[in-house]
Amino acid sequence: MIRLAIQKSGRLSEDSLNLIRECGISFIASSYKLKTEATNFPLEILYLRDDDIPGYVQDGVADLGIVGQNVLVEAGYPELELEPLGFSKCRLSLAVARAAHYDSVADLQNKNIATSYPAILGKYLAEHGVQANLHTISGSVEIAPSIGLAEAICDIVSSGSTLLGNGLREVETVFRSEAVLIANQHLNEEKRELLEQLQFRMQAVRRARR
Numbered sequence: 261m262i263r264l265a266i267q268k269s270g271r272l273s274e275d276s277l278n279l280i281r282e283c284g285i286s287f288i289a290s291s292y293k294l295k296t297e298a299t300n301f302p303l304e305i306l307y308l309r310d311d312d313i314p315g316y317v318q319d320g321v322a323d324l325g326i327v328g329q330n331v332l333v334e335a336g337y338p339e340l341e342l343e344p345l346g347f348s349k350c351r352l353s354l355a356v357a358r359a360a361h362y363d364s365v366a367d368l369q370n371k372n373i374a375t376s377y378p379a380i381l382g383k384y385l386a387e388h389g390v391q392a393n394l395h396t397i398s399g400s401v402e403i404a405p406s407i408g409l410a411e412a413i414c415d416i417v418s419s420g421s422t423l424l425g426n427g428l429r430e431v432e433t434v435f436r437s438e439a440v441l442i443a444n445q446h447l448n449e450e451k452r453e454l455l456e457q458l459q460f461r462m463q464a465v466r467r468a469r470r
């Protein structure tokens with residue numbers, strides 16, 4: 261039996277469940293349960309908050325997981341990634357007030373930046389030689405400039421309409437992300453064998469979708 265952690269409810273959930281189903285694996289999904297067992301493959305599915313998935317896979321509570329690269333890299337476990345899955349594509353971008361002066365990332369020197377991704381943003385700024393004050397907040401990052409908490413933000417952008425609605429403009433792409441399959445690095449022989457079968461099916465599904 262192998263354990264796969266997926267997001268309980270959110271932007272990754274439906275595509276994760278669909279991928280498993282398209283792999284020919286049957287199970288009864290239930291919105292109130294924490295886990296389900298597949299009926300025709302030795303797979304157990306755990307439903308978790310996406311932020312908890314990298315840590316649980318690292319610790320071996322789950323053997324496998326499906327999570328966004330943004331969350332994986334922010335958690336500090338990029339080495340768990342096995343392969344990209346082609347869905348939940350998004351980007352982490354820096355944005356400033358629409359009227360603010362901005363030529364380059366150097367303009368963020370000594371500025372206050374609100375983000376839920378301090379590790380990814382910190383690395384990006386360091387690579388660009390910029391020193392800034394990062395304020396880590398877990399939600400509604402895009403309102404930070406309008407309430408005077410920060411001059412800039414770094415957050416997930418998909419359409420840009422949320423930014424526009426908050427008087428912000430996107431100025432830099434910091435990180436590009438999509439959903440990835442991750443695995444614990446110390447799987448036993450039996451689990452490695454099951455993982456191989458699963459990856460073989462996932463790759464066939466992805467080829468068929470193209």
Ligand code: ATP
Nearest residue numbers: 270271272309310311328330331348349350416418
């Ligand atoms: P949880 O309650 O599980 O912590 P969450 O609110 O943190 O959920 P979601 O908004 O459901 O997370 O997003 C999950 C993941 O989906 C993100 O980490 C990112 O990888 C991806 N994602 C986020 N926004 C978008 C988007 N607009 N388009 C596509 N993918 C996105």
Ligand code: ZN
Nearest residue numbers: 309310311312
């Ligand atoms: Zn989350």
